[in-house]
Amino acid sequence: MSTRLKNKEENLLNILTSLAKESLNGIPIIVEGKKDVTALRELGVTGIIITIKTKGKSFLDVISEIQQTNISEVILFLDFDKRGKEATKCLQQNLEHLKIRYNLTFWHKLSTLTSKEVQYIESLPVYLCNLHKRITIKRQ
Numbered sequence: 001m002s003t004r005l006k007n008k009e010e011n012l013l014n015i016l017t018s019l020a021k022e023s024l025n026g027i028p029i030i031v032e033g034k035k036d037v038t039a040l041r042e043l044g045v046t047g048i049i050i051t052i053k054t055k056g057k058s059f060l061d062v063i064s065e066i067q068q069t070n071i072s073e074v075i076l077f078l079d080f081d082k083r084g085k086e087a088t089k090c091l092q093q094n095l096e097h098l099k100i101r102y103n104l105t106f107w108h109k110l111s112t113l114t115s116k117e118v119q120y121i122e123s124l125p126v127y128l129c130n131l132h133k134r135i136t137i138k139r140q
Contacts, residue, residue: 005122005135011113012128016043019106023047027103029075030066030091032084035122036077042125047085052078052087059087063094073101080111 017117023029033036037049052062054066066074076091078084088107096101110118118127 008113009131009135012118015106019047027073027134028071028076029077031121032078033085039124067098073103075103075104077121078127
């Protein structure tokens, strides 16, 4: 069995478990679209998830929606591709202006752990499943 793969799986599950706990504590998670919401729900996240690319919302609509919830903190969990990184940076700037804290810890940890293997949040369930299969095959 590959210890490296097993450690990666455990670390990934720990990150996702911590993300789900923060969400349960009332901290909204901001993602790009509906598929990201579906993926996080599949991975056990049950709290508030706000999308930035659905229902024809503009970026300003999303900022307004966040501001109207009267929350003091959000978790930014957008994709790791160029567009996701640009949207994350733009959200950071707008949230700073509104004095709303943003948490990038989960995003950074996941990005570091999966390096270039995961580009999109929506692909996390499949990635985790494939990782588990690779571990199981190596055990045999």
